[in-house]
Amino acid sequence: MQRGLCVVCLVVMAASAKDKKEIPKAPLPSQVLTAKKVFISKGVGATAFTAEGGFDLAFDAFYSDMKSWNRYAITDKPEDADLIMQVSYTASSGGTHVYSSTNTYTNQTTVYSSQLLDLQLTLVVYDSHSRTELWSTSVAPGTARRKKNQEKEMIKAGESLATNLKERVGTLSPPAP
Numbered sequence: 035m036q037r038g039l040c041v042v043c044l045v046v047m048a049a050s051a052k053d054k055k056e057i058p059k060a061p062l063p064s065q066v067l068t069a070k071k072v073f074i075s076k077g078v079g080a081t082a083f084t085a086e087g088g089f090d091l092a093f094d095a096f097y098s099d100m101k102s103w104n105r106y107a108i109t110d111k112p113e114d115a116d117l118i119m120q121v122s123y124t125a126s127s128g129g130t131h132v133y134s135s136t137n138t139y140t141n142q143t144t145v146y147s148s149q150l151l152d153l154q155l156t157l158v159v160y161d162s163h164s165r166t167e168l169w170s171t172s173v174a175p176g177t178a179r180r181k182k183n184q185e186k187e188m189i190k191a192g193e194s195l196a197t198n199l200k201e202r203v204g205t206l207s208p209p210a211p
Contacts, residue, residue, distance in 0.1 A: 062202060063168040065161050069116035072106040073162065077122030088188040089123045092155050092175070095192030096121050103200060117168070118160040121195065128152045153177065155188075157195040171198040 074097050079089035100119070101108055109115045136143045158170040173194040176187035 059202070063161075065117060066159060066168055066203065070107060071109045071115045072100070072117045072119050073109050073112040073115035074100060075112070075118055075120040077120040077156075077158075079123040088175075088184055089155075091185055092123065092188040092192035092195075093121050095189045096157070096195050099193055099196030099200075103196070105200075105203065112162055115162045118162050118165075119199075120158045120160065121192070122156050122158070124152075124154045124156070126152045155191045155195060157199065159199075169202075171195060171202075173198070 076089075076093045079093075097108075100106065106117070112118050130147050132145065132147045134143050134145045153175050154172045155175055156170060156172040159168045160166065161168055173191045175191035176183075178184045178187050
């Protein structure tokens with residue numbers, strides 16, 4: 035009886051849950067939509083768990099995507115900009131995952147452990163005059179082991195930050211002239 039009740043509850047909850055397409059996007063602050071000039075800043079970057087220069091690659095990929103988008107003019111001084119876009123990178127340990135396996139032929143158990151990582155590349159958009167945070171987005175770069183693959187993951191993460199901003203701004207307003 036309880037099993038049948040649980041199944042009915044799950045079906046009702048699934049039917050009443052909103053589809054992602056039904057949720058309207060929250061409005062962005064008007065400064066993000068009307069800005070003409072931006073200053074792109076490289077914030078704090080962790081060096082742990084990433085190939086040397088990985089954060090530089092992510093920042094450069096973001097900068098390049100923003101420059102080619104041509105929606106905002108990129109300035110070299112924050113005081114000349116309407117917005118400040120700051121890219122930062124954090125890497126923290128999320129603990130250790132410990133697991134074991136037993137060889138059924140020898141009956142020998144081997145214990146393994148791996149470090150859990152929380153990697154975040156974050157874009158924060160600030161109003162350049164009040165320094166108020168207006169909008170932010172984060173992506174988690176992949177945790178590749180080889181240096182070349184780590185570099186590719188960081189480039190992809192930098193591009194993803196730009197894509198997140200483009201999609202959000204693009205769906206809410208026409209491009210600035």
